[in-house]
Amino acid sequence: MKxxxxxxxxxLNGEVLHRHRVLELPIRLGRGYENDFILDDPYAAxxxxxxxxGPDGGMVLRDLxxxxxxxxxGRRHATLDMNGDTVFRLGHTxxxxxxxxxxxxxxxxxRTRHGWEGLVPGLIGIVLVWLIAxxxxxxxxxxxxxxxxxxxxLAYATGGALVWGGAWALANRLFxxxxxxxxxLFILGSALAVLAAFKAGSxxxxxxxxxxxxxxxxxxxxxxxxxxxxxxHLNTVKPHNERRFGATCLVLALFISGLxxxxxEQRTGSVADSHYMSVILPPDMRISPNHSVDEFMGDxxxxxxxxxxxxxxxxxxxxKGEQ
Amino acid sequence: xxxxxxxxxxCCVGCSGGALAQAAAGxxxxxxxxxxxxxxxxxxxxxxxxxxxVPPQVPPEVVPPGSPPAEVPPGSATEVExxxxxxxxxxxxxxxxxxxxxxxxxIRMLLRNGRTQSSVGSGFLVGTSNLVLTNYHVVxxxxxxxxxxxxxxxxxxxxxxxxxxxxVDVLHDLAVVRVxxxxxxxxxxxxxxxxxxxxxYLYSLGNPLDLGFAISEGSYNGVVSRSxxxxxxxxxxxxxxxSGGPSVTIDGAVAGVNVxxxxxxxSVSFLVPIRYAQDLLAEVAGQKDPPSDFNAIIGExxxxxxxxxxxxxxxxxxxxxxxxxxxxxVRESDxxxxxxxxxxxxxxxFTADIxxxxxxxxxxxxxxxxxxxxxxxxxxxxxxxxxPLRFSVLASKQFxxxxxxxxxxxxxxxxxxxxxxxxxxxxLRAVTCVRAYRKFAGLYNFTLLTASTDDARASLQSRLDVxxxxxxxxxxxxxxxxxxxxxxxRK
Numbered sequence: 025m026k027x028x029x030x031x032x033x034x035x036l037n038g039e040v041l042h043r044h045r046v047l048e049l050p051i052r053l054g055r056g057y058e059n060d061f062i063l064d065d066p067y068a069a070x071x072x073x074x075x076x077x078g079p080d081g082g083m084v085l086r087d088l089x090x091x092x093x094x095x096x097x098g099r100r101h102a103t104l105d106m107n108g109d110t111v112f113r114l115g116h117t118x119x120x121x122x123x124x125x126x127x128x129x130x131x132x133x134x135r136t137r138h139g140w141e142g143l144v145p146g147l148i149g150i151v152l153v154w155l156i157a158x159x160x161x162x163x164x165x166x167x168x169x170x171x172x173x174x175x176x177x178l179a180y181a182t183g184g185a186l187v188w189g190g191a192w193a194l195a196n197r198l199f200x201x202x203x204x205x206x207x208x209l210f211i212l213g214s215a216l217a218v219l220a221a222f223k224a225g226s227x228x229x230x231x232x233x234x235x236x237x238x239x240x241x242x243x244x245x246x247x248x249x250x251x252x253x254x255x256x257h258l259n260t261v262k263p264h265n266e267r268r269f270g271a272t273c274l275v276l277a278l279f280i281s282g283l284x285x286x287x288x289e290q291r292t293g294s295v296a297d298s299h300y301m302s303v304i305l306p307p308d309m310r311i312s313p314n315h316s317v318d319e320f321m322g323d324x325x326x327x328x329x330x331x332x333x334x335x336x337x338x339x340x341x342x343x344k345g346e347q
Numbered sequence: 348x349x350x351x352x353x354x355x356x357x358c359c360v361g362c363s364g365g366a367l368a369q370a371a372a373g374x375x376x377x378x379x380x381x382x383x384x385x386x387x388x389x390x391x392x393x394x395x396x397x398x399x400x401v402p403p404q405v406p407p408e409v410v411p412p413g414s415p416p417a418e419v420p421p422g423s424a425t426e427v428e429x430x431x432x433x434x435x436x437x438x439x440x441x442x443x444x445x446x447x448x449x450x451x452x453x454i455r456m457l458l459r460n461g462r463t464q465s466s467v468g469s470g471f472l473v474g475t476s477n478l479v480l481t482n483y484h485v486v487x488x489x490x491x492x493x494x495x496x497x498x499x500x501x502x503x504x505x506x507x508x509x510x511x512x513x514x515v516d517v518l519h520d521l522a523v524v525r526v527x528x529x530x531x532x533x534x535x536x537x538x539x540x541x542x543x544x545x546x547x548y549l550y551s552l553g554n555p556l557d558l559g560f561a562i563s564e565g566s567y568n569g570v571v572s573r574s575x576x577x578x579x580x581x582x583x584x585x586x587x588x589x590s591g592g593p594s595v596t597i598d599g600a601v602a603g604v605n606v607x608x609x610x611x612x613x614s615v616s617f618l619v620p621i622r623y624a625q626d627l628l629a630e631v632a633g634q635k636d637p638p639s640d641f642n643a644i645i646g647e648x649x650x651x652x653x654x655x656x657x658x659x660x661x662x663x664x665x666x667x668x669x670x671x672x673x674x675x676x677v678r679e680s681d682x683x684x685x686x687x688x689x690x691x692x693x694x695x696x697f698t699a700d701i702x703x704x705x706x707x708x709x710x711x712x713x714x715x716x717x718x719x720x721x722x723x724x725x726x727x728x729x730x731x732x733x734x735p736l737r738f739s740v741l742a743s744k745q746f747x748x749x750x751x752x753x754x755x756x757x758x759x760x761x762x763x764x765x766x767x768x769x770x771x772x773x774x775l776r777a778v779t780c781v782r783a784y785r786k787f788a789g790l791y792n793f794t795l796l797t798a799s800t801d802d803a804r805a806s807l808q809s810r811l812d813v814x815x816x817x818x819x820x821x822x823x824x825x826x827x828x829x830x831x832x833x834x835x836x837r838k
Contacts (some may be wrong), residue, residue, distance in 0.1 A: 163740045166696050166733065226745075236765055292753040292762020300763045300778040300796070302747035306735040306803035307774070314769035321826050323764040324779045328818050331791070334759045335783040342785075 025081050026125040030059050034111060034118040037199070049083070051121075052077040053114060067092050067115030075121060078105060083114060083121060132264060146206030150185055152213030156220050157181035169249035188212055197260045207260050215253035219246060227303045236301035243297045244281045251277035364379055439597055441552045443561040446599065447471075448503040450530045453554040454510065454591060455499045456488045466714075469553035469592030469605070472530030478631060480624050481591030482606055483515050483522045484711045490515050490522070490641040491786070500526050503560050513631045515641055517648045517710055518719075519576050519623040520606050522591075523631045534593055534601050536628065541600050543567045543579075549602055551583045551616075553592025561589075565614065567602065572681045574708035575656065575719075578617040579603045585616035590702055594618050615767030618709050639815050645712065646787035649815050652710060652719045653790070657820040658815075660721065665831050670700060670727040673773070673799065673807045676831030677723060679702045697730035697741060698715065710815065716757050718790070723828065729805035742806040746798045750780055758782040758792060767800065772833040775799045775807075786813070792820035795828060807832070 033042040044061055052059040056070035063072065069090040076083040085104040087093050093100040095113040104112060108126040111118055161177040192208040199267060222245055232239040251273040258269040285295040292299060450472040455464045472478070479500065488496040489512055498510035512526040543549075547567045554560050565583020581594060585608045592605045594693030603618025638644060660683075665676035679685050685704035690697075705722035712718055728745060730738050750761050761780040768777040775797045784790040792814045799807040811828045813821055 035450050052548075097413075163737055164744075166737070166741055168696060200592045234767055265835055290754070298747070299750055299753075299761055299780055300765045301776075302743050303739075304742040304798045304800065304806060305739045306778060307800050308803065310767070310800060312767055313767045314774050317768055317770060317826060317830055320768045320777055320779075320829070321822060323766065324781070324822055324825065327762045327764060327781050330785040331759055331781055335760075335785060335788075336784050338759060 025077070025083070025123050028124055029075075029083075030122050030124075032120045032122065034120055036118070044326070049077050053119075054088075063114060063117055065115040065117045068117065072114050075106075083123075084108060085121075100307035136263065140207070140210075141202075141204060142206045144206065146189075148208070148214070149209030149211070149213030150182065151304055152217050153185045153209075154178055155179050156213075158217045159220070185209060192257050200261050204260055208257060211253060211256045211260065215249060215256075218252075219249050222246070222249065228305065228309060230301055231303045231305040232309055232311045234274060237296075239301045239303055240296040240298055243284050247277050247280050247284065251280075370681070380392070405634055410665065415442055429657060439548070440550055440562050440564050442598070443595060443597065444552065444560075447533050447562075447593075448551055450533050451552050451560055451592070452500040452502050452526070453557075453560070453588075454479070454485050454524065455501065456486065456496050457499055459495055459497050461549070462497075464499075467535065467554065467557050467588050468590040469588065470500065470524065471534045471552070471591075471593045471601075472526070472528075473628060474535055475530050475532040477525055477527065477529050478513065479510065479524045479526055480604060480628070481522050481524060481592070482604060482619070483517050483520045484606075485591040485838070486510075486512055486515070486524060487711070487713050488523045493641070500524075511637055512641065513634070513637050514627055515644060515648075516627050517645050517650050517712065518622065519619050519769065520711060521604060521619055521624055521627050523627055525637070533599050534595065535599060536601050536625060538625075540622060540625075541596060541602075543596070543602055545569050546598070549581055549583065549594045549596060549618075551581065551589065551592060551594040551605055551618075553583055553585075553589030553605055555586035555588045557588050558708055563589075565616070570620070571617070573684075575652070575682050575706070575710075576618075576623075577620055578606065579620055581616045581618050582614050583616060584608075584614050617659050642786050646784075646790065648712065648815060649712070649719060649790055653816040653820055656706075656719060657719070657816060657824055661823060665827060667831060668702065668725075669835055670702065670725055671729065671805065672802075672834055673727060674831070674833045674835045675702065675725040675807070675809060676828055677702065677725075679704060682706050682708070683721070696732045697728055697738070699726055699728045699745075701726045708810065718784075718792075720815070721811070721813040721824070723812075724810045726808045728808070731801075731804070733804065735803035738804050738806075742798065745808055746776075746796065748796060748810065750794060757785055759785065761794070768797075768829070770830055770832050772835075773799055773807075774801050775832065777829060781818075781821065787815075789817055790815050791821050792816075793825055793826045797829065797832060799832075799834075801834065 027048050029046045029049070031046060031051070031053075032040045032042045033044075035041050046060050049234040051061060052074050052132050053061045053063060054070050054072040055063050055065065055066075055068045059071070069088065071088050071090070072090050073085055073087055073094055075083050075085050079147055083106045085094055085101075085106055087100075087102050091117055093102075094104055095101075096110060101112075104110070105114070106121060108122040109120070113119070120225065157177050157180070158174060161174055165173065167173075173274045179207070186209075189205055189209040189212055192211075193203040195274055206226055221243075226238050226242055226245070254276070255273040258273070259266060262269075284297075288297060289295050378777035452470045452472065454468050454470045456466045457464050465488060466485070468481060470479040470481035470485070473480050483490070486498060489498045493512075498512065499507055500510050501507045508527050510526050513523045514526050515522045545566075545568055548564060549567050551565065552560070553564045555563075563583045563585070565581050568580040568582055570577050571580045579594075579602065581603070583594075585605045589605045590607075593601045594603045594605055595601050601621050601624075603620050604624065606619050608614075608615050608616040659680075660678055665678055668677050669675075677685055683704050683706050685702055687702045689700045689701065701724065703722065703724040706720040708720070708746050709717035726745065728742065730741070733741065753760050759782050761782050763778055763780040765776065765778040768775055778796040780794045780796075782792045784792075793811070793816065794813075795809075795811040797807075797809045799805075809828075809832060811825065813824050816824065
């Protein structure tokens with residue numbers, strides 16, 4: 025316990041709003057002007073509390089018989105033994121008192137690339153979004169070329185990217201220190217690029233090797249990619265929470281995947297996204313061999329026992345319902 | 348998804364709630380919507396972007412016999428009168444009606460709980476027996492869900508009583524019910540049927556739109572074979588609710604049972620020839636008590652239908668048509684009609700030609716289930732201006748077809764298998780999805796989808812739907828169709 029002492033006014037999220045230096049104990053706290061630390065809080069008494077040296081060398085906060093008292097961890101205390109991490113509330117004001125010899129945490133390694141902020145990553149992100157939107161439009165456009173359709177797509181893509189990036193930037197400004205709009209746009213652009221790459225790659229693989237399951241369950245990979253994007257957004261807002269955010273995003277992804285499967289089951293009767301692979305690519309992209317009609321019809325025959333089993337289950341359910 | 352129904356619409360004259368409401372509101376039934384566009388009408392305009400994904404061919408819709416009571420909008424009563432007024436009867440019709448009215452009944456399906464009517468049709472007492480002949484679709488609810496529905500008759504004097512279902516003939520849409528009274532002997536079904544001549548007047552009786560008993564007059568116009576089973580063409584108006592009523596000659600010999608009309612035509616109605624009823628009545632004569640489970644009987648009849656249908660389909664090899672360099676199988680007959688269409692060149696960077704063949708009628712099982720039909724569609728898409736990558740995106744989009752409502756409680760969920768297959772001359776991607784009927788053991792719906800994989804800038808996509816067939820027949824048809832797909836000599 026070494027003077028001077030610092031009284032810190034805290035925001036709800038733990039951020040320090042204001043720091044006041046006091047040279048010696050005891051410290052008087054209250055709304056009145058004879059105090060060492062003046063509380064601008066209508067719910068605080070004129071002489072609210074006093075901080076004194078405790079018998080064991082710590083600090084003790086004593087309530088001066090006020091109406092609202094001293095609250096710490098949700099409970100009222102007449103006297104409160106404090107260390108540098110004790111947060112207490114007088115009226116509506118959260119406070120913490122630290123002495124000069126308070127031991128702070130070691131310096132964190134800075135892995136943020138400060139050069140990769142602002143305009144450059146933002147532009148790259150937006151350009152990626154543009155490219156993907158244009159490529160997509162080009163792929164699905166089966167009408168004769170008209171510039172206006174591409175311009176519209178560009179406008180929508182820009183708007184969408186700015187709304188998404190802007191929302192994250194706002195969160196970043198609220199919970200972090202800076203908006204970091206460029207970073208968020210870059211994350212969005214990259215995620216979309218990964219998404220597009222997966223879409224293209226999985227289609228080629230699925231068609232090439234006749235891996236129809238790849239397209240029938242692709243929504244789960246898309247969800248995983250979206251979760252990855254969330255992870256990077258969150259880490260940009262609050263660095264050094266990698267584990268917590270990672271776990272959160274993973275749980276969220278699993279939850280949404282589960283929901284998708286349940287809704288597929290409701291909608292189509294199977295957990296897959298579709299009943300079959302509808303991807304048809306140029307013949308050159310196919311590696312998988314042809315089968316004979318006999319082989320195919322053999323597969324069809326194999327459906328019968330499965331269908332009959334399912335029908336038997338349904339009929340059994342029916343008779344159960346009637347009982 | 349654009350559904351183009353090329354199928355002929357045959358709408359059963361069962362009193363459908365929708366039809367009733369429309370009629371009551373004084374509107375003519377729309378040509379689209381439930382009713383399919385006329386087959387003669389030009390194919391629907393091709394969409395500019397993606398003209399038409401191969402449509403799952405919906406069977407021609409048989410309009411169900413009944414449904415919730417139609418609400419007549421207030422103030423439309425006069426319109427109802429105008430709209431449903433039949434032509435003034437001739438003196439012959441007056442005679443027929445006054446002689447027949449004692450044996451003419453309205454058949455209602457009621458909910459067991461609450462006894463509210465869910466559908467209405469007509470029927471008539473045969474000879475002096477206590478048996479009433481009507482349409483299967485009038486009593487289908489009672490046959491399929493006996494726990495939920497119960498039948499009732501109302502005569503021309505307004506007296507009512509219970510009905511007991513004795514026999515059904517799903518394929519010809521006939522049913523026999525037993526009531527607690529006997530006929531006066533006006534409606535006779537002689538052993539040897541009188542020969543009808545085209546143009547001869549017939550009198551059709553029933554209770555149109557639940558408004559009251561009525562008689563309408565029209566001429567007999569021969570046997571039509573567009574549906575799988577013969578029907579008589581009749582030019583008298585048959586309205587909803589007259590289903591199951593008799594059509595008689597001037598001397599009271601029953602010629603047929605009112606069954607349906609074409610919504611897209613004027614006074615084109617259909618009758619079930621009475622000779623089918625003879626068989627059914629003979630069957631009832633031999634039985635004392637009604638069968639306990641009609642679902643099994645209906646299942647048997649559907650199995651018999653599919654055997655006949657598939658045998659007729661496959662008795663000769665499928666006809667081959669060429670679409671560009673490809674050769675595609677079709678079957679064109681009286682029952683299966685083919686229609687073609689194309690997207691308009693110039694509005695898109697590709698051309699799509701479609702040939703669609705579908706059976707003109709389906710078997711009505713219940714209001715929401717029709718079966719026993721097949722359809723085949725071929726779509727030949729090619730583009731000179733699209734590069735292979737964009738063309739493949741287009742082809743993939745076209746290949747992504749709907750398999751119908753997967754949560755349909757009457758069927759199991761689709762189970763599919765897919766492979767790259769090479770027929771004799773054509774490599775393609777083939778998908779087969781099969782669904783089993785829940786209520787009818789041994790019946791399945793088959794869907795085969797194929798897309799050619801031999802050309803980077805052309806794609807032949809075909810679809811075969813066979814509904815209500817045995818597994819064996821489904822496999823047979825699928826194989827025949829698949830094997831016939833090929834590539835012709837010229838490139």
